[in-house]
Amino acid sequence: xxxxxxDRIFAGGVTGLALIVPLTLAGITLLMVEAAWPSITTYGLxxxxxxxxxxxxxxxxxGAYLYGTLVTTAIAxxxxxxxxxxxxxxxxxxxxxxxxxxxxxxxxxLAYIPSIVYGxxxxxxxxxxxxxxxxxxxxxxxxxxxxxxxLFDGPVGGxxxxxxxxxxxxxILPLLVAVSREVIAAVPIAQREGMLGIGATKxxxxxxxxxxxxxxxIVGAVVLGVARAFGETMAxxxxxxxxxxxxxxxxxxxxxxxxSAIANQFVEASGRLYFSAIVEIAVLLxxxxxxxxxxxxxxxxRVAGTPQGFAI
Amino acid sequence: xxxxxxxxxxxxxxxxxxxxxxxxxxxxxxxxSPSGSANPCFPVKGQCPEEAQLLTASGATFPAVIYTKWVDxxxxxxxxxxxxxxxxxxxxxKAISEKTVDFAGxxxxxxxxxxxxxxxxxxxxxxxxxxxxxxFNVPGVTKLSLTPETLSGIYLGAIKTWNDPKxxxxxxxxxxxSTNITVVFRSDGSGTTFAFTDYLSKVSPDFKSKVGAGTAxxxxxxxxxxxxxxxxGTVKSTPNSIGYVELxxxxxxxxxxxxxxxxxxxxxxxxxxxVSNAAVGVTYPDDLRVSITNSANPAAWPISTFTxxxxxxxxxxxxxxxxxxxxxWWGTHDGQNFAKDLGYAPLPADVLTxxxxxxxxxxxxxxxxxxxx
Amino acid sequence: MSTLAxxxxxxxxxxRRRVADTVMAVLLTAATAIAVGLLLLILGYVIVxxxxxxxxxxxxxxPKPFGVDGGGVGPAIVGTLIxxxxxxxxxxxxxxxxxxxxxxxxxxxxxxxxxxxxxxxxGLPSIAVGVFVWSFLVRGLIGHYSAIAGAIALAxxxxxxxxxxxxxxxxxxxxxxREAALAxxxxxxxxxxxxxxxxxxxxxxTAAVLALARAAGETAPLLLTALGNLFFSTDLLRPIAxxxxxxxxxxxxxxxxxxxxxxxxxxxxVAVIAVVSFALRAFxxxxxx
Numbered sequence: 001x002x003x004x005x006x007d008r009i010f011a012g013g014v015t016g017l018a019l020i021v022p023l024t025l026a027g028i029t030l031l032m033v034e035a036a037w038p039s040i041t042t043y044g045l046x047x048x049x050x051x052x053x054x055x056x057x058x059x060x061x062x063g064a065y066l067y068g069t070l071v072t073t074a075i076a077x078x079x080x081x082x083x084x085x086x087x088x089x090x091x092x093x094x095x096x097x098x099x100x101x102x103x104x105x106x107x108x109x110l111a112y113i114p115s116i117v118y119g120x121x122x123x124x125x126x127x128x129x130x131x132x133x134x135x136x137x138x139x140x141x142x143x144x145x146x147x148x149x150x151l152f153d154g155p156v157g158g159x160x161x162x163x164x165x166x167x168x169x170x171x172i173l174p175l176l177v178a179v180s181r182e183v184i185a186a187v188p189i190a191q192r193e194g195m196l197g198i199g200a201t202k203x204x205x206x207x208x209x210x211x212x213x214x215x216x217x218i219v220g221a222v223v224l225g226v227a228r229a230f231g232e233t234m235a236x237x238x239x240x241x242x243x244x245x246x247x248x249x250x251x252x253x254x255x256x257x258x259x260s261a262i263a264n265q266f267v268e269a270s271g272r273l274y275f276s277a278i279v280e281i282a283v284l285l286x287x288x289x290x291x292x293x294x295x296x297x298x299x300x301x302r303v304a305g306t307p308q309g310f311a312i
Numbered sequence: 313x314x315x316x317x318x319x320x321x322x323x324x325x326x327x328x329x330x331x332x333x334x335x336x337x338x339x340x341x342x343x344x345s346p347s348g349s350a351n352p353c354f355p356v357k358g359q360c361p362e363e364a365q366l367l368t369a370s371g372a373t374f375p376a377v378i379y380t381k382w383v384d385x386x387x388x389x390x391x392x393x394x395x396x397x398x399x400x401x402x403x404x405x406k407a408i409s410e411k412t413v414d415f416a417g418x419x420x421x422x423x424x425x426x427x428x429x430x431x432x433x434x435x436x437x438x439x440x441x442x443x444x445x446x447x448f449n450v451p452g453v454t455k456l457s458l459t460p461e462t463l464s465g466i467y468l469g470a471i472k473t474w475n476d477p478k479x480x481x482x483x484x485x486x487x488x489x490s491t492n493i494t495v496v497f498r499s500d501g502s503g504t505t506f507a508f509t510d511y512l513s514k515v516s517p518d519f520k521s522k523v524g525a526g527t528a529x530x531x532x533x534x535x536x537x538x539x540x541x542x543x544x545g546t547v548k549s550t551p552n553s554i555g556y557v558e559l560x561x562x563x564x565x566x567x568x569x570x571x572x573x574x575x576x577x578x579x580x581x582x583x584x585x586x587v588s589n590a591a592v593g594v595t596y597p598d599d600l601r602v603s604i605t606n607s608a609n610p611a612a613w614p615i616s617t618f619t620x621x622x623x624x625x626x627x628x629x630x631x632x633x634x635x636x637x638x639x640x641w642w643g644t645h646d647g648q649n650f651a652k653d654l655g656y657a658p659l660p661a662d663v664l665t666x667x668x669x670x671x672x673x674x675x676x677x678x679x680x681x682x683x684x685x
Numbered sequence: 686m687s688t689l690a691x692x693x694x695x696x697x698x699x700x701r702r703r704v705a706d707t708v709m710a711v712l713l714t715a716a717t718a719i720a721v722g723l724l725l726l727i728l729g730y731v732i733v734x735x736x737x738x739x740x741x742x743x744x745x746x747x748p749k750p751f752g753v754d755g756g757g758v759g760p761a762i763v764g765t766l767i768x769x770x771x772x773x774x775x776x777x778x779x780x781x782x783x784x785x786x787x788x789x790x791x792x793x794x795x796x797x798x799x800x801x802x803x804x805x806x807x808g809l810p811s812i813a814v815g816v817f818v819w820s821f822l823v824r825g826l827i828g829h830y831s832a833i834a835g836a837i838a839l840a841x842x843x844x845x846x847x848x849x850x851x852x853x854x855x856x857x858x859x860x861x862x863r864e865a866a867l868a869x870x871x872x873x874x875x876x877x878x879x880x881x882x883x884x885x886x887x888x889x890x891t892a893a894v895l896a897l898a899r900a901a902g903e904t905a906p907l908l909l910t911a912l913g914n915l916f917f918s919t920d921l922l923r924p925i926a927x928x929x930x931x932x933x934x935x936x937x938x939x940x941x942x943x944x945x946x947x948x949x950x951x952x953x954x955v956a957v958i959a960v961v962s963f964a965l966r967a968f969x970x971x972x973x974x
Contacts (some may be wrong), residue, residue, distance in 0.1 A: 010874030014790055017782030021848065022802035024841060028809070028817045035820055054530035056523070086716025094713060103721055105962075110724045112958050114902025116929045117951045120936045121727050124734075124944065128549065155492040157550055159535055170723055177720060201706040231810025233905040234929075238936060242499035242536030254535040262812050263905055264499045264536070266819075268402025268528065270409065270426060279820075282813045293808035368829065368924055370912065380750040383915060393916040395924055412829045542937045564752070564940070654752075 029286065036283045039276035047280060051247055053261075055269075060277035062284065067247050068161060068255035072236065073229040075165025075251070076172055081222050084176030091177075092184045093206055104181060111174035119235035122167040127239055130166075131158030135252060150249035157241065162251040164240035168232055172225040179224060179300060183217030184210055220299030227292040231285055233259040258285055353634060354682050356642040359390050363635035370397040371404020371417030372503050373539045374442055374558045375619040378654045379417065382647045389642070392635055398539065401503035402527040408434055408622045415623040415636055419503020420510075420527050421601030422622065433625035436600045437640055437670050438618040440648070441591060441657040443559040444507045445582040445615070447567040449547050450474055450489065456570040457482050457579055460515035460614075463572065466493055466554060467512060468519060469533035474552060489552065496546045496555030499536025502527055507617040508556045511605040515575075515614075556615075559587075560655030576610035583613070587657040590616035600666055618663075626675045633676035640671045641682065728959075731951050738949025747916060748931070751940070758950050760917045760926040765954075767919060768832055768911060768927055769901045772839035776900075777893045779840075780847025787848075788855040789863075789877055800852070807845035814841050815906030823910055832918070832925035835911030839903055843896040850895060854888030855881060891965050898958045904929035928954045 033040075039047065043060060050061025087107070091100045135156035143152035187210050195205040211218075241254020242264055256264075258281050269275040353360035376398035383394045396417065399407075404416035409430040421436055446463060448456050453474075462478050465471035471478060474488040498505045506527045513520040523529050535550075537543035540561045547555040548565050559582055562569045571581045580586050590604045590612035606614050621640060627633035644667050648658040659667060672682055693701075742757050749756030783803060787796040818838040823830055858881050866876045882889065907913075912924035913934070928950050935947035 004872050006875070007873045010872075010877070011790060014782045014785050017779050018786035018790075018799050020779050021783050021799050021806070021844060024844070025802040025806055027821065028806075028813070028841075031817060031820050032813070052530065055528040056526040056530065083716045083719050086713045087720045090713035090717045094710060095717070103717060106724050107720050109959060109962055110720070110727075112898055112902070112962060113727065114904070114929055114954060114958070116902065116904040116932045116936075117731060117955060118727070120932060120947055120951055121730055123936060125730060131550070155494060155552075157494055157535060159546065159550075170727075173720055173723070201702050203706045203709040204702065206709075227808055231808075231812070233810060233812045234933065243497075243531075243534055256536075259810050259812050259905075262816065263908065265528065266812075266816065266909060268400045268404075268406055268500060268502075270402055270406040270527075272429070275406075279816060282810075282816045285810045285813050289808040289810060289813075290805050293804060297804060366918075366920075366923060368912070370830075377751045380915065384750045384753075387916075395912075395914045395916060395918075397913045397915075397924070399912075410824050412823055537937075539937055545937065 032279055032283050032286065036276055036280035038273055039280040040283075042273065043277075043280075047277070048284075055271065055274050058271060058273050060273065062258065062261075062277075062281050064247055065256050065258045065261045065281060066284075068164070068240065069230060069257040069259070071161050071251070071255065072164040072168055072240065072257055073226055075162065076168035076229045077222060077226060079166065079169035080173045080176055080225065084173055084221075084225075085180050085218055087177050088180035088184050089206055089210070091181055093202065093210065104177070107174050107177050109174075110170075111178070115171070115232060115234040118167055118171055119238035122163065122235055122239040126163055126167060127158040130163050131156055135162070139252075151251050153250040154248070154252050156252050157254060159239055159241040159254055160252050161240065161255040164236050164255065164257065165251075167235050167239055168229045171232060171235060172228050175228055176221050176225045179221035180214075180218050183214045183221065183300065186217070187213045216302055217300050220296045220302075223292055223296035223299065227289055227296060230288055230292070231259055232257075233263050236260050237263050351683060353638060354641070356390070356638045356646070360634065360638060362631060363390075363392065363638060364629070364631040365392055365635070367392065367394045367414045367632070367635055367639065369394060369404075369415045369417065369621075370399045370407050370413050371622070372401040372419050372619055373398040374401070374419045374502070374504050374617075375417060375440060375656070376540070377558075377560050378440060378647070378650055378656050381650050381654060382643050385647070385650070386639060386642055389646075390638070392639065394639055400498075400500040400527070400539070401506065402500070404622060405527070408624075411624075414627075414632060415621055417619065418622055419617055419619045420506035421603070421620060435623050435625050435670050435674065436620045437623065437644070437667050438600055438620055438659060438663055439643055439667075440651050440659065441587050441604075441616060441618055442655070443582050443584075443587045443613050443616050443657075444504055444511075444556050445559050445562050446554060446570040446572065447544065447547050447557050447562040447565075448554045448570060449550065449567060450552055453486055453488065454568060455483070455486065456568060457573075458570045459573045460512075464512045464516035464519045466495060467497075467531060467533070468516075468522060469495070491552045494550050494553035495531070495534030496537055496543050496550070496553050497531045497534050498528075498539070498543055498556075500528070500539065500542075502539075503617070503619065504540060504556065504558055505529060507603075507605055507615055510603055511615045514606040558655070559584075563655055572614055574610070574612055574614040575606050575608050578610050580611070580613050584652060584655070584657045586611060586613035587616045588660065589613070591618075591657075591660045591663065596663065596666060600663075600670065616657075623674060625673070626678065627681075628677060630676040630681065633674060633681040637671055637674045637681045640674075641668075644668070644671070728955065731948060731955050734945070734948035735952025736949075738945045739952065743946070743949055744953075754942070758926075758928065758931050758946065758953070760914055761928045761931040761950065762953065763917060763919065764832070764911070764914065764926040765901055765928040767921075768835045768839060768907070768925060769897055771833065771836035771921065772843055772900050773893065773897050775837065775840040776843035776896060777847055780844045780892070780896070781851050781889060783844070783848040784851035784855055785877060785881075787852055789873075789881065800848075803845040803848045806841065807849070810905075811842055811903055812905040812909075814838050815909035817841070818906065819909040827922070830910065830912035830924045831922050832911055833921040835907045835925065835927065836921070838906035838910045839900040842903060842906065843900050846896040846899060847892050850892030851885075851889050854885040854892065857888070858884045894961055894965060898961045902929055902954060902958065904933055908933070 049063055051063030052059050052061050091104055138152045143149050191209040195209040236257050237260035242256055243254040262281055266278050269278045379396045401418035401420050404418045407413040408416040411431050475490045509529050510525040513525040537546040540557050543555045544557045544561040544565050547553045569582050571579050574580050589609045590607040592609050594604055596602055604616055651658040674681055745759045746757035747760050783799050787800050818834055822834040866880045907927050907930050913930045914924045914926040918925050932947050932950045935943040
């Protein structure tokens with residue numbers, strides 16, 4: 001290999017710039033763990049399980065925030081995954097090529113609408129709709145059923161875990177569609193032709209040949225959606241209610257997610273422990289993001305090589 | 313934009329004049345300028361060539377309405393851009409402690425601990441008075457009368473429905489629905505929450521032990537809204553809700569405001585006069601950190617509060633120190649004229665005298681920045 | 686299927702299979718319709734609610750105090766342009782360098798480290814990036830809120846997007862092209878700058894613009910770094926306004942007039958992003974997306 005002066009400058013420059021990337025990650029991790037250290041040492045694992053968040057008495061437990069994050073994310077995945085996988089199958093297997101291109105593009109645009117615009121829409125369109133119509137309807141129908149009725153208990157307010165979950169579902173939809181589409185498209189044509197060749201209908205072909213092959217990748221897509229939902233901030237903050245008061249069975253209670261807790265409380269967390277506890281939530285988000293993203297990418301890569309969904 | 317160009321010219325002129333006027337200003341501290349060659353910077357009238365043209369501040373949302381008005385008027389009068397971002401009193405206290413802003417706004421005075429933790433000495437300058445009012449949105453109910461017991465009961469979650477016997481007893485002739493009460497509170501740290509919880513802690517031992525007073529507290533029930541505006545917005549859009557906001561926000565939104573029984577047992581409507589009364593007969597500590605909630609005055613609105621600008625006792629950058637002192641002076645004098653229209657009570661005369669002394673005590677490198685009268 | 690075929694007469698099985706096929710086709714179409722419908726619904730709202738706010742003053746004036754009519758989001762438009770541009774200046778060279786490093790220079794272990802780091806940063810919640818930049822710059826190095834802190838926060842978010850998209854594009858450049866140039870005796874840096882990058886130019890540009898569009902809409906990190914500004918400002922060391930911040934403030938307010946302005950500002954933001962996306966789709970070569 002040649003190593004002239006130009007090459008050395010080039011290699012040095014590129015390497016220097018490129019190394020900023022891992023250094024930034026290291027910097028983020030170190031700085032945040034350091035800032036969170038007082039809280040980590042004071043509360044230990046109890047930080048995750050206690051749901052008392054009391055800045056006056058300086059007792060901090062992120063349990064309620066963790067709960068809110070898990071519930072809203074679960075709602076988002078339950079609502080978005082079937083729609084996304086359905087749309088992905090349609091785009092790859094059913095739609096004519098040109099139509100599929102246009103539709104996929106439109107769904108991609110959904111991914112580039114800023115979070116704050118979703119929040120605005122959620123606040124002025126979804127919240128009133130859910131308070132006036134959807135939630136009373138759910139309460140008078142599903143709310144009457146045993147066991148799951150508890151999910152729809154209590155006063156309806158519109159700003160609650162349910163609406164937080166719904167807005168998240170819409171926001172992770174494009175990511176799920178894009179990644180699922182890619183994994184499904186990566187299923188070898190031979191698989192499909194084999195099925196069709198023995199006289200299978202289109203759906204039988206999808207069910208028998210495509211889905212089993214793409215299953216791992218689709219799970220990966222969902223995990224990536226989970227990661228996105230975990231960290232989503234502004235839109236959820238506007239609609240989720242921002243109350244850390246209680247963990248109850250109902251989806252109609254106002255809640256808090258980890259990310260929205262940071263957004264709401266970070267600037268004014270003036271006490272040392274208070275500030276440290278807020279940063280510890282950010283550290284938790286960081287850890288979750290690292291773990292979940294790694295899993296998702298491994299799953300997707302097994303099916304489709306490098307995923308395109310990274311940018312979203 | 314035109315104003316900015318003007319500022320540029322002034323800044324150029326300033327560089328020539330700077331040395332001379334600096335001496336004049338500092339010297340003015342001991343020897344007042346003779347009439348005729350008046351100090352262009354004090355009293356505050358128009359532009360002052362040697363002051364900083366840009367100031368950054370953040371803090372309380374409670375006085376945001378009047379502060380943004382001041383910012384606009386002050387810019388017209390002096391060309392100085394004061395960028396006040398309403399992020400909450402807690403945020404203001406944190407910003408001044410960390411020295412990430414030039415000055416801050418807060419409704420809650422800083423605690424002793426916060427003052428010790430701050431990177432440098434901080435002064436409290438009261439600017440206007442305001443009231444925190446319970447605001448409600450109950451279809452069919454136009455008048456609501458509360459007592460310390462019912463208000464604390466609602467915020468403790470002990471009173472859950474609008475037709476609770478206690479509420480019914482206090483409001484003869486009002487037909488309440490049997491619906492649940494949606495309690496709304498501030499989700500971000502705020503002086504409004506401080507005034508509100510400070511009051512409830514004074515009147516309810518139960519509230520004091522379970523929740524306590526602070527800029528951000530752990531309410532046992534309810535929905536959070538961000539900022540005065542967020543709470544007002546939530547109450548407005550949520551039937552059967554109750555919240556607490558600054559008087560002006562309730563007025564702007566034509567929300568129902570409740571009357572409240574004060575410390576003397578009188579039922580009082582939230583009016584500016586009642587707010588001013590809360591400051592009558594109060595003894596003020598030297599540092600002006602004072603809570604006037606639950607005032608003993610029979611005509612006082614019980615949840616009244618001062619709002620403060622927080623500033624450093626000494627600002628090393630003289631141009632900034634001068635700009636800040638001038639702005640504070642203007643706000644506590646000319647700025648008071650805007651108070652009533654915007655729903656705030658102006659400073660009482662005795663407090664204004666103390667505020668003036670505070671502004672005069674701001675120094676730069678140990679030298680007072682404003683000439684004494 | 687084979688068990689079905691044995692259990693029932695052939696014609697019935699065929700009908701059941703055909704019905705199932707049709708039902709599924711309808712369901713899948715419906716799923717697509719929901720996804721696309723949501724987009725049209727949200728865009729429709731933004732356009733219908735935002736249009737009444739738009740007039741010349743809305744683009745050029747600064748926000749008015751509470752209760753005063755008129756005023757605009759001029760400083761926020763200027764701020765978003767400045768902060769995004771500076772973020773781009775920081776992030777695009779780093780992102781492209783990272784991609785070159787990974788594909789051309791050190792495809793081995795070091796390349797994996799850089800790529801993995803980029804992927805993890807891409808997975809970080811944007812609020813966490815804001816917290817980082819606040820501790821590092823606002824409280825630390827710079828000591829106050831500033832446009833540059835906002836730009837750096839956005840740059841951190843952009844870098845992985847640029848890096849990963851560029852990497853994909855560089856991988857599409859045929860290896861034979863590189864080998865041919867090297868065989869002719871061209872030094873490596875010349876090969877990269879004269880052969881690889883020009884071949885992938887359109888794709889690299891796409892990567893940069895996509896990242897910019899994404900950064901322009903970020904709110905959470907700016908909240909903790911750029912703070913916002915009531916006045917026009919172009920000074921990188923001072924707080925600066927931004928459209929997403931302005932939307933957030935207006936949205937959380939109780940004033941109908943400000944809600945309209947929030948929709949108006951959203952319309953401007955979404956329009957810019959949509960135009961960029963469409964332009965990319967029209968001009969980008971296949972494979973770059």
